[in-house]
Amino acid sequence: MPKKPSTPPSRGRCPKRSTTSAACSNWPSPARIKKKACAPSLKNENQPGRGNSRVWEYNDLILAFQELKLNNKAVVAHASLRAFGQVTGGADSIATALMYSMGAVIMPTHTYKTMITPASGPANNAVNYSRAQAWNRLAEPFDPNMPADVMMGVVPESLRQRPQASRSMHPILSFAGVNAGKILQTQTLENPFAPLMEIANADGWVVLLGVDHTANTAIHLGEKLASRKQFTRWALTENGTVTCPGFPGCSAGFEALEPALRPHTVVIQVGQAAIRAMPMRMVIVQTMQAIKKDPLALLCDRADCERCAAVREGLKN
Numbered sequence: 001m002p003k004k005p006s007t008p009p010s011r012g013r014c015p016k017r018s019t020t021s022a023a024c025s026n027w028p029s030p031a032r033i034k035k036k037a038c039a040p041s042l043k044n045e046n047q048p049g050r051g052n053s054r055v056w057e058y059n060d061l062i063l064a065f066q067e068l069k070l071n072n073k074a075v076v077a078h079a080s081l082r083a084f085g086q087v088t089g090g091a092d093s094i095a096t097a098l099m100y101s102m103g104a105v106i107m108p109t110h111t112y113k114t115m116i117t118p119a120s121g122p123a124n125n126a127v128n129y130s131r132a133q134a135w136n137r138l139a140e141p142f143d144p145n146m147p148a149d150v151m152m153g154v155v156p157e158s159l160r161q162r163p164q165a166s167r168s169m170h171p172i173l174s175f176a177g178v179n180a181g182k183i184l185q186t187q188t189l190e191n192p193f194a195p196l197m198e199i200a201n202a203d204g205w206v207v208l209l210g211v212d213h214t215a216n217t218a219i220h221l222g223e224k225l226a227s228r229k230q231f232t233r234w235a236l237t238e239n240g241t242v243t244c245p246g247f248p249g250c251s252a253g254f255e256a257l258e259p260a261l262r263p264h265t266v267v268i269q270v271g272q273a274a275i276r277a278m279p280m281r282m283v284i285v286q287t288m289q290a291i292k293k294d295p296l297a298l299l300c301d302r303a304d305c306e307r308c309a310a311v312r313e314g315l316k317n
């Protein structure tokens with residue numbers, strides 16, 4: 001059964017006061033981050049009562065996102081519409097506000113229903129080959145117009161549908177973006193997270209909108225750069241089955257990186273949604289440092305997690 005590498009739960013529990021960060025300049029070493037207080041939170045300040053019933057308009061989102069001061073930066077964004085509460089225009093408003101508030105924006109538009117499993121394959125690959133055969137009949141060939149998996153949330157699919165958007169062509173791990181043609185073109189079957197490296201090399205940022213670090217795909221890039229075990233998966237395409245190396249592990253334990261990233265994170269609050277932004281280089285550096293300190297760092301605690309178990313097994317050899 002195809003499994004999603006990143007789960008975007010909606011959660012808004014960040015502090016009301018913000019910190020702001022200067023972009024990193026000492027790649028790959030951690031850069032000094034200058035902190036200062038940001039503008040006051042937008043959290044329901046003018047609303048009666050608890051304010052949870054406020055309807056957020058597109059202009060509210062534009063004003064909030066502009067506080068992040070990322071209008072000349074490339075970003076990868078992960079979002080939960082539900083975390084915002086009521087938004088006029090829904091996911092379209094969030095996607096469009098992102099598009100006009102960031103220098104360039106990409107979001108994951110992964111398509112897990114293309115996944116197919118051969119009868120046999122690499123050992124310790126977190127795949128039960130015989131059991132997976134039953135699911136192969138559900139696989140659909142990748143199509144550039146295939147909607148993003150519902151597990152990605154509705155905002156990435158909305159961004160993909162913007163007339164200005166383009167999409168990379170990985171049959172499982174594609175990204176869609178605006179003003180991001182060169183970034184998206186770097187993706188290959190062998191290097192699915194190349195667009196993230198491109199953003200990191202351009203001093204780009206990660207923006208988490210109402211989701212936590214379990215949705216933070218850049219941590220997967222940090223894992224790869226730390227030489228953590230990667231997996232092999234397969235996808236159905238119009239040209240047959242293709243092998244997709246470099247498939248990431250499980251992200252369920254990624255929130256453990258939050259304390260290390262907190263000092264480098266800008267936080268604003270829009271209604272019920274905490275919006276957190278941080279330099280992508282810092283995400284990568286902190287991930288690599290965490291794994292260097294503890295090779296089991298950021299793995300999840302689920303006893304039945306096949307990918308985390310495979311990482312642990314690989315470390316025994």
Ligand SMILES: [Zn+2]
Pocket residue numbers: 250251252253299300301302305306307308309
């Ligand atoms: Zn896991």
